[in-house]
Amino acid sequence: MSNRLRSLLTVLGIVIGIASVITLLGIGKGAQLEAEKQVQSLGTNLIFIRPGSQSSSSISFGQGTIQTLTYEDALAVKKNCPAVLNIAPQYSSQLQVQYGEKNTLTTINATEPSYTTIRNFNPAQGRFFNDSESREEARVCVLGDTVAADLFGFSDPLKKKILIRGELFDVIGVMEHKGANSAVDMDDQIFIPLSTGYSALFGLSQVTGRTVKSILVEAKPQEDDLAQFQITNLLRFRHHITAPGEDDFTLRTQSDIMQAAQSITGVFSLLLGTTAGISLVVGGIGIMNIMLVSVTERTREIGVRKAIGAKYSQILSQFVIEATVMSLSGGIVGIILGIVCSNALSSFANWKAVVSLDSIFLSFFVSLGIGLFFGIYPARTAAKLDPIVALRSD
């Protein structure tokens, strides 16, 4: 009976190890799918053009480190690149916003009406500004979800006037809730026409040079590589950059961002998996320990078996099979427990954990391997016993 309890406790080590592998890999997979979903929510066939920013391996040291992109560049991209469907230049700045007694610091995002279709980001109330308002430098603004709540609470912001750095703006719409992606909180922004921003807030004109912080480009379907090529050539030409010179702007496509996100979540998964893997090794050592104890306790049995004609390989396989049955049954229970944990986590903790078939197969074969690997040494000890000595033991 104590024997059974001991085996059960040993198997529990494997159960916990495998269950954590399944669950943690599930969390990693969930994070990966979430990241992919977020990147897809940016829009479709997107290309981000930014001024030459210092950057190393996908970590940017901040856009606009050098200001090289202009509004005229954006217009030229739209006009001269056939693979480009639509563009939205952006100039943004952190500014103080005021309504009545309420006061907040938020991002003022000056852009053009095309922004809504490119980002697939639309007003929930009211409307976005249109092309004529954009041309006429109208003092209109569209609030992000968070900003609207900060300034107006539960009252209706439409047709109210707010102050942005002391300038009056009409609220004509409130954006839908988008949530934060890895870089910015999409709901903590106020959208105004780019022309208005230049003249009223940022103090830029055609004479001083209308720089932009970024240009959003929507390429034609299946043509993002071509669009990237055309944009690069055009901007190099416009900026007078010749062969050995490096670009003074950077292009990032949606698939670049997707790859970056995937490599980050990949590292994340690997870390989680390794952590769980260590607990499996500990479980395996537990199995080896219990098997060694078992060999010692059953020395006489081994002697009897040898006396009646068991060969080396027959004793060896008996103990290897025992170890494997232990670890494999632990593995199967662990897989079930892992699936249950992942589902519980998804439904209670609001964190997606996705158990893939791969991780189930992996766990199955790993637990099989643990039994073989950690069982072979005790089994060899048993098989090598001298039958005379073994028979004499108590």
Next chain:
Amino acid sequence: MSEFLVELKDVWRTYNQGVEPVHALQGVSLKIKESEYVAIMGTSGSGKSTLMNLLGCLDRPSQGQYLLDGTDISTRSEDELAEIRNKSVGFVFQQFNLLPSMSALDNVMLPLVYAGMGKEQRTMRAEQALKDLGLGNRIHHKPSELSGGQQQRVAIARSIVNRPRILLADEPTGALDSHTAKEIMSLFTKLTEEGITVILVTHDPETAACARRIVKVRDGRILEDLIIGKVQ
């Protein structure tokens, strides 16, 4: 082919464990014919256990030759010895040495499992062996549910289920009361009549008296070799 089933020719067995080598057997020569009933007697330390281990192919001589049914044991590998034990030798121990977690039937089937016999056939053989020994209604009992005599009979069934040439019994009645002991001893007599060579290892003269031939061992040598009954 020799007329003897067992033939020891000037066998030495030396252990090199301590500082000085210990000679457990010092030039033992012994011949046993088929279906003989031999008792090997001696006090502890006399070398009778070493002799039994050799006869049972659990061990090999350090020097000399052991022929079992004409084949030389001295030069065989561990696995070959295991196979010879499985096919030609049966063991009966003082402490029965049944596997406690297995039923009587499974215990008796074990040598057949190692011989690689199919399940149906080995079940039949083991059941028959148990029935022959009067345990037909006990085949699914665990050893702990059986009396000492019954356990020893299961052990005997296990030792003969593979139809061995020789049966080695090491103090087979040492853990039994005298009535049961008598039953077991008469069983051995019956087995010799069926053609199995029984070699009894004991220190008890009364037990040894059931045999037809008594070999006395002392200090690793054969002291006496007496025939006390009529050999058929």
